[in-house]
Amino acid sequence: MKEIRIGLIGAGTVGGGVVKILANRTESIRRDLGLPIRLARIADKATERFTTLPVGDAICTGDANDILNDPDIDIVIELVGGTTFAKKLVLDALSKGKHVITANKALIAEFGSELFACADAHGVSLHFEAAVGGGMPVIKTIREALVGNNLFSVKTIINGTCNYILSKMSAQGLPFDTVLAEAQKNGYAEANPALDIGGGDSGHKVAIMASLVSGGYVPFSSVAIEGITSISQDDIAYARELGYTIKLLGVIKKPDDDGAIDVRVHPAMLPKNHILASVSDVFNAVLLEGDAVGQILLYGKGAGDMPTGSAVMSDIVDVARNIAAETPIRISTAHYNADRKVPVHAMDDLVSRYYLRFTVQDSPGVLASITSHLSSQSISIASVIQKEEHPETGVPVILLTHRAIEKNLRTALAAIEAMPSVMAPTQVIRIES
Amino acid sequence: MKEIRIGLIGAGTVGGGVVKILANRTESIRRDLGLPIRLARIADKATERFTTLPVGDAICTGDANDILNDPDIDIVIELVGGTTFAKKLVLDALSKGKHVITANKALIAEFGSELFACADAHGVSLHFEAAVGGGMPVIKTIREALVGNNLFSVKTIINGTCNYILSKMSAQGLPFDTVLAEAQKNGYAEANPALDIGGGDSGHKVAIMASLVSGGYVPFSSVAIEGITSISQDDIAYARELGYTIKLLGVIKKPDDDGAIDVRVHPAMLPKNHILASVSDVFNAVLLEGDAVGQILLYGKGAGDMPTGSAVMSDIVDVARNIAAETPIRISTAHYNADRKVPVHAMDDLVSRYYLRFTVQDSPGVLASITSHLSSQSISIASVIQKEEHPETGVPVILLTHRAIEKNLRTALAAIEAMPSVMAPTQVIRIES
Numbered sequence: 095m096k097e098i099r100i101g102l103i104g105a106g107t108v109g110g111g112v113v114k115i116l117a118n119r120t121e122s123i124r125r126d127l128g129l130p131i132r133l134a135r136i137a138d139k140a141t142e143r144f145t146t147l148p149v150g151d152a153i154c155t156g157d158a159n160d161i162l163n164d165p166d167i168d169i170v171i172e173l174v175g176g177t178t179f180a181k182k183l184v185l186d187a188l189s190k191g192k193h194v195i196t197a198n199k200a201l202i203a204e205f206g207s208e209l210f211a212c213a214d215a216h217g218v219s220l221h222f223e224a225a226v227g228g229g230m231p232v233i234k235t236i237r238e239a240l241v242g243n244n245l246f247s248v249k250t251i252i253n254g255t256c257n258y259i260l261s262k263m264s265a266q267g268l269p270f271d272t273v274l275a276e277a278q279k280n281g282y283a284e285a286n287p288a289l290d291i292g293g294g295d296s297g298h299k300v301a302i303m304a305s306l307v308s309g310g311y312v313p314f315s316s317v318a319i320e321g322i323t324s325i326s327q328d329d330i331a332y333a334r335e336l337g338y339t340i341k342l343l344g345v346i347k348k349p350d351d352d353g354a355i356d357v358r359v360h361p362a363m364l365p366k367n368h369i370l371a372s373v374s375d376v377f378n379a380v381l382l383e384g385d386a387v388g389q390i391l392l393y394g395k396g397a398g399d400m401p402t403g404s405a406v407m408s409d410i411v412d413v414a415r416n417i418a419a420e421t422p423i424r425i426s427t428a429h430y431n432a433d434r435k436v437p438v439h440a441m442d443d444l445v446s447r448y449y450l451r452f453t454v455q456d457s458p459g460v461l462a463s464i465t466s467h468l469s470s471q472s473i474s475i476a477s478v479i480q481k482e483e484h485p486e487t488g489v490p491v492i493l494l495t496h497r498a499i500e501k502n503l504r505t506a507l508a509a510i511e512a513m514p515s516v517m518a519p520t521q522v523i524r525i526e527s
Numbered sequence: 528m529k530e531i532r533i534g535l536i537g538a539g540t541v542g543g544g545v546v547k548i549l550a551n552r553t554e555s556i557r558r559d560l561g562l563p564i565r566l567a568r569i570a571d572k573a574t575e576r577f578t579t580l581p582v583g584d585a586i587c588t589g590d591a592n593d594i595l596n597d598p599d600i601d602i603v604i605e606l607v608g609g610t611t612f613a614k615k616l617v618l619d620a621l622s623k624g625k626h627v628i629t630a631n632k633a634l635i636a637e638f639g640s641e642l643f644a645c646a647d648a649h650g651v652s653l654h655f656e657a658a659v660g661g662g663m664p665v666i667k668t669i670r671e672a673l674v675g676n677n678l679f680s681v682k683t684i685i686n687g688t689c690n691y692i693l694s695k696m697s698a699q700g701l702p703f704d705t706v707l708a709e710a711q712k713n714g715y716a717e718a719n720p721a722l723d724i725g726g727g728d729s730g731h732k733v734a735i736m737a738s739l740v741s742g743g744y745v746p747f748s749s750v751a752i753e754g755i756t757s758i759s760q761d762d763i764a765y766a767r768e769l770g771y772t773i774k775l776l777g778v779i780k781k782p783d784d785d786g787a788i789d790v791r792v793h794p795a796m797l798p799k800n801h802i803l804a805s806v807s808d809v810f811n812a813v814l815l816e817g818d819a820v821g822q823i824l825l826y827g828k829g830a831g832d833m834p835t836g837s838a839v840m841s842d843i844v845d846v847a848r849n850i851a852a853e854t855p856i857r858i859s860t861a862h863y864n865a866d867r868k869v870p871v872h873a874m875d876d877l878v879s880r881y882y883l884r885f886t887v888q889d890s891p892g893v894l895a896s897i898t899s900h901l902s903s904q905s906i907s908i909a910s911v912i913q914k915e916e917h918p919e920t921g922v923p924v925i926l927l928t929h930r931a932i933e934k935n936l937r938t939a940l941a942a943i944e945a946m947p948s949v950m951a952p953t954q955v956i957r958i959e960s
Binding site: 126244403 | 544548551552555556558559560561656661662663664667668671672673674675676677742802805817818819820821822823824825826827828831833834836837838839840841843844845848849852853854857858859861
């Protein structure tokens with residue numbers, strides 16, 4: 095049998111990791127597969143990158159078309175990033191009958207429906223293990239290992255930058271801006287951190303997981319997303335005092351009783367003995383719950399050249415095994431069909447417990463008014479903290495609610511924030527268990 | 528395309544789980560696969576079991592030969608247990624060209640070499656995801672997701688009975704025998720618990736993992752195994768005082784410098800902030816470390832009808848995808864070849880830190896003599912606890928050593944135990960980090 099020929103487009107961080115891993119593992123994979131895989135071509139506009147990588151006898155080029163136009167390339171690896179040029183590349187490669195492997199979460203989350211339809215139409219496969227959770231086998235575990243389950247709940251810490259920032263804020267008592275600057279200096283946050291700290295990166299990954307666990311297409315645009323920029327050192331300190339840890343959490347829940355699902359990304363308070371509360375620094379974790387398997391946790395590094403390269407390698411060998419078996423599409427992606435969009439609950443309908451931090455004037459009757467507004471929306475209070483602090487900027491009042499409907503909460507908060515004695519918008523953090 | 532027909536042998540705990548999951552998931556799997564899978568026959572000598580299971584239109588029989596002799600059965604699921612009748616069944620089924628799925632860890636660990644050779648000879652596959660770690664995808668993660676890695680370290684808590692007993696001893700301060708009796712009453716330990724508490728069950732699973740990560744055959748007989756029966760409440764209390772937790776740990780290490788590996792199962796002291804130290808009760812975990820991925824943890828329930836049934840289902844769908852693609856053997860098991868036995872280090876050569884609990888007479892010079900014997904074997908002491916307790920049964924002296932060679936330690940202990948002032952054998956627990 096012939097060799098399997100790979101064309102890699104994008105030799106940046108993850109691409110560099112893939113080149114290094116391929117150089118190390120080609121021989122052991124050849125023994126395992128029974129046929130060689132070869133990195134035949136590498137394309138990157140920044141051609142100076144080739145000089146520091148173990149490219150072997152791969153033909154290096156500044157033009158991705160050299161890979162797309164080479165009829166002997168079996169597998170194209172897209173590690174360009176972004177959703178414009180990358181989308182064109184992936185559609186071109188699939189249309190030319192090449193299998194594609196990508197680490198591009200935005201591309202799959204935003205254009206998965208179109209891309210998988212193209213792959214199906216041309217009888218090739220599109221793999222994306224590296225798009226979610228770096229080296230953790232999230233996609234493989236959901237699609238293959240847990241295929242016997244109705245997966246009704248996913249809770250995940252899936253952005254290393256946010257988890258690093260919240261962990262450091264908690265461990266060192268430093269404010270958000272200081273920790274973000276430190277993270278940027280250490281390479282744990284991008285120069286433009288908006289996609290991470292705004293929750294968009296987590297949202298892309300959660301959209302992909304939601305499509306896999308729901309058996310239908312969950313577009314990125316249907317994911318409710320809040321980032322971590324509003325989390326203050328005060329919130330972290332009060333959370334700790336109340337026995338909680340604040341994490342940026344991705345949540346997918348499939349209730350029994352209707353076809354719609356919850357899909358959301360937002361800061362959440364987790365009880366400090368929750369298994370996800372101990373996931374710190376740049377580590378990621380995915381807690382899956384299924385009707386047969388119970389709870390399963392995956393934990394590992396969700397980013398970085400080598401962990402993400404490890405996930406790309408997993409896809410390379412999967413695709414190579416398929417090519418060797420002449421089975422181009424082994425695992426159906428038909429659920430990504432645009433006609434199979436899964437309805438998603440509005441956040442207004444969420445039933446949750448809430449942490450509320452009010453900033454009020456230290457005057458009589460304020461707490462009574464707040465609780466009265468909450469009570470009029472059927473929201474009852476589980477615990478209260480009020481301390482004599484920051485009198486010049488207002489007194490913080492912290493309430494934990496029992497379970498309430500989010501729409502009712504928003505109505506009550508609008509009324510509370512209209513009170514003259516309320517000096518700032520209310521901080522709202524959902525409590526998960 | 529035709530339907531895929533399954534014959535299930537053994538309708539006990541795990542078999543019952545598989546029947547239930549198949550009944551729930553047949554339709555969603557048909558949609559995914561594009562062809563139906565059908566539970567065509569079930570065999571169990573205890574035919575009364577059929578009456579309480581959703582067997583559908585499966586033909587139920589007391590004779591496994593009805594399944595082996597049915598030429599329309601594509602996949603045989605062996606859930607009989609044991610290594611005599613089960614081995615014969617599996618070899619018969621493979622020889623008749625049927626794919627086999629088993630949850631039988633003893634069978635794979637002790638006879639894997641012979642069984643995989645038989646499968647290869649007949650062009651069929653033998654799957655065993657359920658043999659290790661119940662619902663956790665241990666086999667799939669090692670063989671597929673982490674194929675781009677040199678996996679140089681595995682640390683695992685892989686027996687739920689032992690972890691339950693040690694967790695309860697630690698949480699409730701109860702002695703081993705009391706907790707074991709309670710575990711038996713609650714169904715967390717077998718009436719005959721020897722295979723669990725003696726470490727043999729963990730040893731079977733670790734032997735299988737060692738073969739997968741080493742890329743060669745590691746027979747069960749080469750695994751060094753110690754159980755938990757010698758762990759006393761005193762050890763657990765001293766461990767806690769010293770900042771450690773005692774777990775029954777499976778360890779596989781591949782050093783860089785020679786072809787031999789460490790493969791062992793024994794009680795180990797883990798620092799209390801170690802990620803495996805927080806794995807409690809019946810939960811299992813596998814911590815894998817690879818050159819590309821770094822650390823990856825899998826965590827979940829390692830036993831039970833439904834979690835183990837979930838793993839069997841994963842194999843059923845994998846094999847069904849292979850049958851649909853006319854690719855009978857997709858993942859090589861050639862490394863199980865008897866000629867590719869991996870050399871295993873003798874425990875005498877282990878370099879480790881140690882917890883030592885001596886039981887001595889309260890007389891002058893005893894500690895000096897003990898430390899002198901240790902020092903003569905180049906073993907140095909990191910910390911000491913000596914308290915005025917149990918004077919009638921002897922005074923406990925607890926030493927933690929720095930790194931030492933196990934052979935030297937055994938030599939020193941032989942000399943120490945020959946001292947008239949030493950009243951009992953020394954408790955030795957290895958310290959892992």
